[in-house]
Amino acid sequence: MLRASIDIGSNTILLLVCRQRDHAWEEILNESEVTALGLDVDKNQKFHPQSVEDSFNALRKYHRLVTGFSMKPEEVIVTATEASRVATDSPAFFKKVKEELGFNIQIINAKGEAYYTAFGVCSSTELPETITVMDIGGASTELINVTTSPFAVRETISLPAGSVRCTEWLKQGQFESKMQTLFESFDFSIYKTEHLICVAGSMTTLGAMIKGLKTFNAQDVDRSIISLEAFKKFISKLEKQNTDQLSQDYPVLGKRAKTIKAGALLGLSVGEKLGVKSFEISTKGLRYGTLFSGGINNEFKQL
Template sequence: MDRDTAGSLNAAIDIGTNTVLLLVGKLEDVQLNPVHEEQRVPRLGKGVDADKNINPEATQRVIEALLEYKARLAADYPTVEKVTVTATSAVRDAANREEFMAEVKKQTGFDIRLLSGREEAEWTAAGALSMLEITSETETLILDIGGGSTEIAQLFEGDIKDAHSFDMGSVRYTERFLKDNPPTEAQIIDCQAEIARLFGSRPFEAAETIQAVGVAGTLTTLAALAQGITEYQPEKLNGFALSLEKVQQVIEWFKEEPYEELIPLNPRMLEKRADIFLAGMLILEGFMQHFKLQHIKVSTGGIRHGALLKSE
């Protein structure tokens, strides 16, 4: 997505367990205006759940993505004043995280800010709401399903009331539970049981009228499938009300077929996500069931948007 780039620009890069995301944007009257977005899928967190280390091949894939982004910024957005680079669950969990961050610094020049689970939830919440027009008077839950962790932030009147990071994510739970393709019924039941247990292990005092907003690839891909959108179109994804019924319908598709056979449903959105998509949907289903939600609003905002909001 490209827009007029006149004025002061900042950039944010979010190194996640599955993706590395770039956002160039500017603040105008406290409003965040995205100028350019890109995505790479180097899957940094592959194997981290079991091995507790980031492997050299994954490190190099991330570095290649960062170097591509650095070249993009130099060529197309030379007026960018600040680049904030964040890392989350996969790096937090890795025993060799210091070595990973040092290698990134050596090859790219980027210093990584390693976010805590609480910071990840708070930055995501700020970024998610920046892309939506919703009333701040209503209590809101922000859900971020990542590759290695899932964050919930609870907001009231625009302020963080509570937040927590759960050690479950679409990559982590695919590797841990959904080992067959398609997974067996027993694998799915075990995954659902652990999701329900984790959500129940950390209570939130949620109002009955609470609204929910979801971010990241599971939500945006589901919203695209629900609307028949074949390209990434934030203007159609932001604010879309995704129903529990639709989530469960798509879960049924992915339970019954090898994930490769479902990529043609939406190649653009599913090509690099199809193998971990079911785990993400099961986490979303568990969240909606736990909080008794029939709908959740989708936002294309996230950590990188929160980083730009906090960069001023």
């Protein structure tokens, strides 16, 4: 049996296709397209026209891929997250996608985003009994405190800060003040940990960069460990480079070259707030959680 999931995030749109064999899921296709759907959403409360075009083109590509496996578009589990929760024109865009491509897009709430992200991580490997997961997206960052066996989300918070949002804050000279306001607005005590599990594009890409990879290879990045001190030294190096230099020195970045500094600084800021000594990179996350679950529970659907 084949099953597919699509994660429409605030910076990337991701496709995962798996085949079930002997009660386990075998990954057969994993695609990523950077479309920056969350660009300027805070300012305009609407999607940027270029981001809409790029996102539709990515979904059209994914339509071609899934139908190539003889799968029906309406059977694909498609979720959308923070940027789609904020943008007032997301219903109109998703209606167009439904009519022209057949994908049924479900906007999920922050609680659902946290649940399926953590479930994807915990379903893929053995982990300690209690962990904290950090998911840096384009427009939000989820912190999720989890018991792994049996799986349960104990607590979660959604910080309105992601790699795309923070890129704008850096341009405006507001990053430090915005982060300070966030840190004063939430109770982080339950999330404090010396070892933080990190998912999603910014941290997985940074993991690949630190390893010196020219192209992204999930097997090389998954479960890699980065000390906080090594992470800080790497960020200091990044801060001295502009976007063109980053693209040249780190071809693995692709379109993420525009947002990687902000994603890195965000990860460092949260890590220091939590008392982290090391980061563990996981290439699993939301699309794995929804695929393994087989659908979206009603309690996680945005009304």
